[in-house]
Amino acid sequence: MVRPMQSTRPTLLGARIPRIEDDRLLTGRARYVADVVLPGMVEAAFVRSELPHAEIHRVDVSAALEAGAHAAYGGPDLPVGPVPDLVPWVRPVQHFPLARDRVRYVGCPLAVVVADDRYLAEDAAELVEVDLRPLPVVETAEAALADDAPLLYPEWGDNRLLSITPENAAVDAAFDRFRTISGTYTTHRYAAAPLEPRGVVAEYRDDRLTVWTSTQAAHLVRTMLADVLGLAERDVRVITPDVGGGFGQKNVIYPEEYLVPWLAMRLRRPVRWIEDRHEHLFTSSHARDMSIELSAAVRDDGTIAALRGRVRADLGSGETFPGGYGPAVVAVSSLCGPYRIPHLCVAVEGVVTNKTPTNGYRGYGMPEGTFAIERLVDKIGRELGIDPLDLRRRMIIGPEDLPYETAAGARLDSGSHREAFERAVELGEQMLAEERERAEPGAHLGVGYATYIEGVAASAFPVTAIRSGQDSADVRFDTDGGVTVAVGISAMGQGAHTAVATLAAEALAIPIDQVRVVMGDTDTAPFGLGSFASRSVLVAGGAVAEAAEVLRRKGIRIAAHLLEAAPEDLELADGGFQVRGSPGSTVPWAQIARVALTRTFDLPPGTAPGLDARASYEPPGIEYAPRPDGKMNASANYTNSTHTAVVEVDPGTGVVRVRRYAAVHDCGRVINPMTVAGQIHGGVAQGIGGVLHEQLPYEDGQPLATTFTDYVLPTACEIPDITTEELCSPAPEIPFGVKGAGEAGIIGPPAAIARAVEHALEPLGVTDVDATPLTPPVVRRLIEEARS
Incomplete structure (x- = not known):
């Protein structure tokens, strides 16, 4: 791991720095794919x-x-x-x-x-x-697996795209010994619905193809375009302009991204396609649509000795790249959460049906897995007469357990799992009490919790077979001391420019306004895998740290030569280098850059001109295939969080309103508190929408929600004030100690809100809220079934 040279100036990490990209975005100077207009298009x-x-x-x-x-x-x-x-x-x-x-x-x-x-x-x-x-139409995963089911791919012999059936003798032994408590937990089909639908523009000029597309992974698009169209990658340039939201839905390569470039080549003129919302809702990838059958071998004190079961995902037609089965596999790795559960054996089925293909959406299987284990823990507590919060306290890992490996293979080297849980419970009890004080008599209020871990910077190899876990950065000084940083990640509204600029300024001890960030263009940015899996800051930060270290070492040699001092006597100061203990003896970066780039005769003997560096960074510890025991550490690190939701349910209408929400979150060292809070708030809002409002139903294979009239998104009226508190457990092996924060906000709402609804309706006899969505008709049916 690269450890940055100590600087004498205050750190930028943790400072509430305004986002450098916002002025352009908020004043209408952003450029999206639909804004690309070319002559003759x-x-x-x-x-x-x-x-x-x-x-x-x-x-x-x-x-x-x-x-x-x-x-x-x-x-x-x-x-x-x-x-x-x-x-x-x-x-x-x-x-x-x-x-x-x-x-x-x-x-x-x-x-x-x-x-x-x-x-x-x-x-x-x-x-x-x-x-x-x-x-004949196959509409559900269950129907697809029937003996007489029509086959989508007759050559397969059944409708399974993926089938993993592991065995574990330790799990079998635990179930022979202990009591079994089981449940089936279903997450319905919905999707990201970003503000900007997809779009592609392509031009073929001078035997070279240039493609503008709204994607999260420009280099992956380039690789696949070159393969399918029969071109050399060097003859393909992919540009990602501003992206109006991606959320994993734009980490897929769609048919239009092959066809529009081919048409531009065929017609020898620019071609554009912009998706409308109607197209988007039934052709862009869907998500979730997963059922998890889960059983626990339970000791007398309620703690779980082993888990077994099956994750079954409805993949739609399966015609997508990368493969849409990834979330089902990730759901398995999420089932242990932050709990001491020693053994796990869960099968995975990816089933094809006559629906739009599914793929990744923010959370990527973790909301589904968290929903299943949190609901099962609540059920165990209820059946054994144990307070579910006390049951969690018996199982949540603490500082003394770290480092810890889960039964799925995740290696947790840091975290605040117990502390985050206790603080969230404290906030939940306080919020519920406050809401009860202001509620009308007889109001049905409830509180729910969800605690989990989130794998960040995961390997892309299991779903692509061509992408692993690394990323790259170019850092280049100009003669005036300014720095251009080019990175392989992508921006889609998450504040990536600000984060990269902050890390570069921190590593080089220069003002952030002297840093220019370049990304999203395969001609100007170094090779990278893009932005997904909460990886951007971690991998880009690692690459920036390594490149900055090369520049610091060269800079200190030049500064020492100019100051006629020994390199070991110099330290990194604000804007340059100084002799330790002698602030007046300073050489700024601008002077070092001029010497390296223009006054090369002033360089130390044997020092090459130039002041730039390229580095690739692959986080340590990532595994790209399961071990012989089936375990796999697929992520570079793991954040942790506990969410709490307070809801009010109207039994007459079935309407659920989220009154209060809090997230206690730990993503390692925080770069910018405002950005992290924004990520958590946005994720929670999407989570609330998914649980209570959004759904993509089908009837006889026909999609029933193809406009925003039918696909109901939450508005500001449905999203409460969200309290966020950040704990800080730096990742010990990652530069800057950062982890990631992109997906954590969306993982907790399904489990927390489902438990809160259940809690609110317990006086009416409602138990086992085990499926989403919790729309008014569903909630009314739960109440009616309990009464009958």
């Missing part, structure tokens, strides 16, 4: 399947061409694809950017039409004639 529109499952007999685009379209192609006519199936441990789906022989979900692209503008392209697309022969 034409627009694309897609013909999509209206049937969930069918054979393709004919796609006739001739009428569209006769109506003035510049180009029109159906799947059988398109020489593009298939998208390679790179992961050997799952079944191949062999999907093409345009469907060729079969459609497997409503919205599957069948044809593409290009015209002078979007309106003409849409009109021409309506003229495309499609002959589809309907096939």
